[in-house]
Amino acid sequence: MAALTGLQIQKLLPKTNCKECGSNTCLAFAMKLASKKIELSKCPYASEEAKKILGAASEPPVKSVEIGGGASDKDNYTYRIGEETEIYRHEKTFVNRTLFAININSDDEVENIDKVINFVKNYRLDRAGETLFIEMISLTHKATTTATTNTFIELAKKIHKETNRPLILRSDDLSALTSAAIAIKGSKSILATIATPNTTTDNNTELIKIAQENEHALVISGKDLDSIVNTTEKIRANDLNFNNLILELPTLSYSESFQINSITRRAAIKDQFKPLGYPTIKFISSTENIFESAESAVCAINEITKYGGICVFPSSDADPALLAPLMTLRMNIYTDPQKPIQVDPKVYQIGEPNKSAPIFVTTNFSLTYFMVSGEIENSGISAYLLVPQCEGMSVLTAWAAGKFSGASIAKFIKEISLEQQLESRTLIIPGYVAQISGELEENLPGWKVMVGPQEAADIESFVKARLM
Numbered sequence: 001m002a003a004l005t006g007l008q009i010q011k012l013l014p015k016t017n018c019k020e021c022g023s024n025t026c027l028a029f030a031m032k033l034a035s036k037k038i039e040l041s042k043c044p045y046a047s048e049e050a051k052k053i054l055g056a057a058s059e060p061p062v063k064s065v066e067i068g069g070g071a072s073d074k075d076n077y078t079y080r081i082g083e084e085t086e087i088y089r090h091e092k093t094f095v096n097r098t099l100f101a102i103n104i105n106s107d108d109e110v111e112n113i114d115k116v117i118n119f120v121k122n123y124r125l126d127r128a129g130e131t132l133f134i135e136m137i138s139l140t141h142k143a144t145t146t147a148t149t150n151t152f153i154e155l156a157k158k159i160h161k162e163t164n165r166p167l168i169l170r171s172d173d174l175s176a177l178t179s180a181a182i183a184i185k186g187s188k189s190i191l192a193t194i195a196t197p198n199t200t201t202d203n204n205t206e207l208i209k210i211a212q213e214n215e216h217a218l219v220i221s222g223k224d225l226d227s228i229v230n231t232t233e234k235i236r237a238n239d240l241n242f243n244n245l246i247l248e249l250p251t252l253s254y255s256e257s258f259q260i261n262s263i264t265r266r267a268a269i270k271d272q273f274k275p276l277g278y279p280t281i282k283f284i285s286s287t288e289n290i291f292e293s294a295e296s297a298v299c300a301i302n303e304i305t306k307y308g309g310i311c312v313f314p315s316s317d318a319d320p321a322l323l324a325p326l327m328t329l330r331m332n333i334y335t336d337p338q339k340p341i342q343v344d345p346k347v348y349q350i351g352e353p354n355k356s357a358p359i360f361v362t363t364n365f366s367l368t369y370f371m372v373s374g375e376i377e378n379s380g381i382s383a384y385l386l387v388p389q390c391e392g393m394s395v396l397t398a399w400a401a402g403k404f405s406g407a408s409i410a411k412f413i414k415e416i417s418l419e420q421q422l423e424s425r426t427l428i429i430p431g432y433v434a435q436i437s438g439e440l441e442e443n444l445p446g447w448k449v450m451v452g453p454q455e456a457a458d459i460e461s462f463v464k465a466r467l468m
């Protein structure tokens with residue numbers, strides 16, 4: 001596959017351009033296949049010949065595993081993990097962000113269980129135009145616990161029903177795990193055994209059958225990296241037609257955790273070593289975990305920055321103060337550096353402005369927009385924020401590129417008929433582009449152009465001094 005170009009791949013596709021794969025044409029799909037951004041299975045019409053030639057070779061080096069989105073998923077809690085092609089984000093981009101889950105133990109107090117369920121259901125963080133949330137709940141059941149198998153099963157059903165999310169079912173009791181897996185069959189959840197330093201992989205054939213029959217993914221753990229490789233090699237060699245695997249990497253210290261995550265990703269991507277080409281999961285919640293006495297935040301940062309597929313927090317971490325910075329870090333790491341994040345070019349209302357309210361202007365780079373709109377809101381006035389198309393550039397970059405000039409802002413005002421919509425004729429431009437004020441006034445007769453502060457943080461004092 002590495003040797004095949006998009007055009008060569010296109011010749012193996014049906015060439016009907018039916019769009020069912022999500023691409024507009026077979027050629028566009030072929031180009032994505034060539035760069036390993038999509039899997040051949042997305043084309044329902046690929047011939048057996050194409051599957052044979054392109055199939056395994058078209059898999060991204062870190063396999064994509066889809067979770068959730070089963071028939072009972074009404075809110076589209078469908079996620080992908082893996083599908084990665086890079087070791088360093090700046091080389092292209094990371095694709096699927098680390099999922100966050102909170103763990104519940106089957107013997108937890110009912111009150112605490114409900115508290116975690118409600119927390120996961122209601123937690124939302126609005127950041128740079130995106131609403132961030134907790135993707136999953138993990139349910140752990142130990143054979144030695146006071147909770148019965150029936151409690152485990154009923155809890156699995158209850159959590160899945162109330163949150164609509166896929167679950168991570170985790171137990172050292174194979175029979176209980178099987179029953180719970182059947183109880184939420186088709187939810188495309190994840191099954192895991194409880195890894196200990198001496199974990200064996202004896203049950204994997206049976207577990208694969210359970211996962212396969214009930215449409216779940218399976219976590220492969222082992223006492224060291226070699227034993228995990230042995231297991232995944234066997235699964236691949238057995239041709240069980242099941243490849244929805246997630247790796248739980250064994251670690252003994254923070255530095256080892258950092259190293260083993262890096263070694264695994266490097267082996268998968270640089271060496272194309274398929275037995276380690278799977279997404280990973282880290283349970284911070286386990287009592288056997290070496291991290292139990294350490295800060296969850298440190299473990300989570302390691303997972304977010306070093307290739308973790310899923311990070312499971314203990315229920316004591318159901319805390320917005322911990323999760324908000326981690327969510328923000330995750331968003332930063334998994335934002336595509338090739339695409340500037342942008343907001344739609346238009347005029348935004350801040351507060352409840354009347355038609356004579358002042359109009360601030362800035363570029364459509366998301367961070368700039370959110371900083372400026374947030375500071376206008378904080379200043380206590382209602383106003384408009386005019387955001388022309390600047391291709392997602394910040395103020396000075398857009399100005400240097402000729403995208404944020406007096407002429408282009410005036411042109412945008414005319415295009416959206418702002419003068420017909422509003423009575424205000426006061427425009428406040430960022431202090432960094434004071435030099436465009438003359439050009440703006442020339443292009444907008446009858447308007448008053450004010451030069452605002454250079455930094456968004458100074459908007460409040462500017463408003464108090466000049467607009468109130």
Ligand code: SF4
Nearest residue numbers: 017018019021026043
């Ligand atoms: S689904 Fe297959 S046939 Fe249809 S456009 Fe995509 S690649 Fe072409």
